Amino acid sequence: MAATKGAAKAAVPARRLTKEELVKTHATHLKKQNNSPNAPRPVKQPVISDAYPASTKSIRELEIIPLSELQPETHHRGKGIIVRAVSPPFLGAGAVSIVEDEFGNADKLAIYNQPDSSILSAVPEGCVVAVKEPYYKNNGAAGDYMICVDHPSDVILLRFTDPIIPEALRLGPLLKTADEWKNAGDRAFIEKDFPTAVFCYTEALEAAADDATFQAAIYAKRAGTNLILGRYDAAKADALASRTGGPQDWKAYFTAGRAAYGLCNYAESNTLLTTALDLQPSNPAIQKEHARCQARLHEEATGEYDFAAMHASLGGGVHLDRGSFLRHTRVAPSRHHGRGLFATRDFAAGELVFAEKATLMPNQYEPARASAALFALVVRQLCDNPSLAGAVLALHAGEAADAVRTGMEGAVVDGVPVVDVFVVEGIRTKNCFSAPRSTLEDTRPSVPEGWAAKGLWVHASRMNHSCVPNTMRSFVGDMLISRATRDIKEGEELFQQYVPVKALPDVRNEQFKKGWGFECECALCASERRSPEAMLAKRKELLAAVEKLCNKKLPGKELVPDATIRAVDRLAKQLEDAHEPDVYEGVPRLTLIYPCNWLVAAHRGRKNHAKVVKYALKVLRNFGFKVPEESEAWDPREMYAKSGDATLMTVHVVAALRTLADAYKALGHDEMAERCIEAAEFGYMIVTGSKNDLTTLDK
Structure with a gap:
């Protein structure tokens, strides 16, 4: 049955644009397209609220209906249409073609979301396609409708000899022999029209169903073409189908191994490439691919990476x-x-x-x-x-x-x-x-x-x-x-x-x-839910006051007035007092990070190094790290392992440690400065993923 978006079943339109009207309008679009042949094609991303399922039925299970029975704003469940393209496609977010059915009815067909490895991304004139459970929509103007295919699997390119094609739409095979199809595929390959080459090789295979030797050669050609297109599943299957049991089978295993590599199936790739190497031990191309695969398997097993080389590449x-x-x-x-x-x-x-x-x-x-x-x-x-x-x-x-x-x-x-x-x-x-x-x-x-x-x-x-x-x-x-x-x-x-x-x-x-669609249950969120709404509102108000006073910026090299520093310090103390000890024991206090970072920067500009140490330590504590008050001795290198289960690691932690190092050095505490640098370098490795020069933060 047809399914509509509205409550009432839609009626068949009283009038649709005629074939002549459709073709005329389409021609104007094609002319504009020809004037901008290299314009990038946009992508039609679906709107989730309009979601409808893709068809899961075979076209041979569906009732084929004429275009004249299509109803606007309707998903025609259990139905299908078979049409022939009677115009070149206009390429925008989709490929729009004028199509007709066996009764001479004409309409627009818009095919979206097809991979560019498929002929359906730009349906050639004369091709016959089947649309499963089509969705029909109005384009906004009277009589102007379109068959809209969102799901790429809802439209099928039919082979010219497919018996499901109505007699009136049959052109018969464009080429007759397997050799003709092979040659057409070769020409398309040379012209780098790889989707067409795959189509022609497929037709050649069908035409040479009784010639195993010819088919093996065509499978090999199609495998290589699919490999170029990135259709690795098909490339691997075709390559293995091309085996004859002879010494040249190394080519089949080599192509299949490269296809498996493209899928990141390195163990399977290694097996296939090893077989190719056994058949052709001195082949440098196989040796290179085999060594590359071995390197990937080593990474999978050990987690050993050359991160410097990765960055350089x-x-x-x-x-x-x-x-x-x-x-x-x-x-x-x-x-x-x-x-x-x-x-x-x-x-x-x-x-x-x-x-x-x-x-x-x-x-x-x-x-x-x-x-x-x-x-x-x-x-x-x-x-x-x-x-x-x-x-x-x-x-x-x-x-x-x-x-x-x-x-x-x-x-x-x-x-x-x-x-x-x-x-x-x-x-x-x-x-x-x-x-x-x-x-x-x-x-x-x-x-x-x-x-x-x-x-x-x-x-x-x-x-x-x-x-x-x-x-x-x-x-x-x-x-x-x-x-x-x-x-x-x-x-x-x-x-x-x-x-x-x-x-x-x-x-x-x-x-x-x-x-x-979830509410976080982490240690921080669970703790903060125990805080009354009034306290949350108070912290929000105080943070807003700090941000307004500071324009949501940290001080640069300018000298911040003492009065401003005192005002921010006063608000920061009030904000700190608004964090209940029983709620925030062992978890970060995120609303305090900005004001403390601001005070670090302000005191650094005034070269008040003792105050820089004081507030930089507060920054670390507010990220959840267990660090002492400024007067106590400590080893910052141990803070990652000894700070408990509720810390928040960010690049701001690294920056705070670097600032601490500078302040300690200025105060004559060289050993503490070195420890802070080591801790910062360790944190920078966590942040960036590998050991890197800490000075890159300044570049």
């Missing part, structure tokens, strides 16, 4: 050739939010917990386009490489997107995997991370604000949030590095910050509810 792109080190963590049920990530051994503060190469990450660092680029990449990879579906689609997508799940997402129907764009967008919004090109660069003042890409790291996405987490993530290209911020015991759940935490508990928890 970023000039050539952000997709690093590295393996993921995940073996000391596991996914298991969590008492917090369904499932989480757990330690399988003890970790010392600062130790590498895991390092993960992005499952999917576009090389797009403009904030306005990064989200759309990631969405498009996830859709493409799920279409092109169905083996990714299990890991990616198992992620939480949010209540609205999860509501349209059918359980068939990722299943192959009519030769293509079912891809629901609303589920994909839900997964993206709930699980992606914003990532600088490198966290080391991001700690420098010269980095433009908001200059970040977005990526999906499936393993890291399993971690639950805490405002006082026991790990900290950093990035080098598409590698996510997770280090322990304190000592962690085997079996302990691992936590990370989803976003930098806000100082006020009501503000940050509203962010968590809106973004992820």
